[in-house]
Amino acid sequence: MEQSATGRLYGVGLGPGDPSLMTVRAVEVIAAADVIAYHSARHGRSIARSIAAAHLRADHIEEALVYPVTTESTDHPGGYRGALDDFYEEAAARLAAHLDAGRTVAVLAEGDPLFYGSYQHMHKRLAHRYPTEVIPGVTSVSAAAARLGEPLVEAEEVLTILPGTLPEEELAARLAATDSAVVMKLGRTFGKVRGALERAGRLDEARYVERATMKGERTGSLADVDPESVPYFSVAVLPSRVAPLTGGPKPASSEDPGRGEVVVVGTGPAGPLWLTPETRGALAAADDLVGYTTYVDRVPHRPGQRRHGSDNRVESERAEFALELAKRGRR
Structure with a gap:
């Protein structure tokens, strides 16, 4: 048989x-x-x-x-x-x-x-x-970006997807070091995720999407969300940093004197593999890179970011130029 x-x-x-x-x-x-x-x-x-x-x-x-x-x-x-x-x-x-x-x-x-x-x-x-x-x-990642109506990643940007169950310190380091991100599994982890976004200096960029495409859908700025109201089926989104062509939120690179700053970072001895999470985050958030051309060239290119390389014998001029950019609201 x-x-x-x-x-x-x-x-x-x-x-x-x-x-x-x-x-x-x-x-x-x-x-x-x-x-x-x-x-x-x-x-x-x-x-x-x-x-x-x-x-x-x-x-x-x-x-x-x-x-x-x-x-x-x-x-x-x-x-x-x-x-x-x-x-x-x-x-x-x-x-x-x-x-x-x-x-x-x-x-x-x-x-x-x-x-x-x-x-x-x-x-x-x-x-x-x-x-x-x-x-x-x-996936909920694609649905969240669609419901927000904002691009998630563009060109050479890097997308990081994280579970909200990670320790806050780990979340903060990864959020600081990436371009775009989606944090899954909120609910009881929301307070920790919000804290990580704040520690990474990215709370103002963060969007919130709850029950994307389903009944009871809610979207908005994550900073405005009541932690007690957050269900498991919700995500935090850091959209693309590439400025929109028309309309939409004010580009992160807009010149606003109130937001300018100079951050001095060390890039390590040999390129991207030697960058710390804090350095990656600072470089990703920068509007302009100012430095010795050899060092600037070690940093991965990012859409919309301006690069100002110069000779290694003009330290004071570089510093003065960076301060002038910061006065104009550049980072």
Whole structure:
């Protein structure tokens, strides 16, 4: 007797929340699946299921994968991580039973399945055992930039994506050293993230996006947000520093006498790999670079930033020039 073929596993990205942002491929896979699986908290409500609800059928077998814990408080002998590992193993075993029976299983995931998604824990346990396809989805990062209506990164700018669960000192160092950034997983971490942005000197640039594309969406300046009102599904955004061509916020490089300053930084002995996070942050925030040409040339080029290299025998003239730029509001 021939052994029946195993089923196929799909990780289905649903996008940031608005069902109309699901891809055609995601809808096709859901329609063809035998089993629809989705993660939820203990209250039983699943955001992923609600996004895909219009495409679910009465004859779909549904597997609700309910997290046993949603905070780090647990009496599990292995602690929070142990409780989650056991849950992922049990959830994977439930899906494997369907796959072994020849059923097609679609695991629904908000955003993109492999971007901070619960699906990835199923993928790591099952993809090497069964035919698997991952359907990419629009991430909350892209949705947040779209809802703000501001470019996220341009030209040679660097985008850094951070979980808000990092220590405040680590967040501050990374935020100071990058061009653009998105900080995920706010909620209870909001106060710490706000503090890190302030320490990095970037609070004034920071934008806030809550429930992008979903009911209850809110956007605005992060500095104005009440920490008690922030849910988990919210992000902090540092948009592109490249000045807009028309309209929009006042460019960061506008000459405002009240914001000018001179910052003296050391660039280390041998280029970008030797820069400290504080130096990277100061260089990224600068409108103008003034210095010995050999040293200025070691600094990566940034769109809109002016470079003023000169001979190493004109120290006093360089200092005077830098002070004059600062008087005009340049950094």
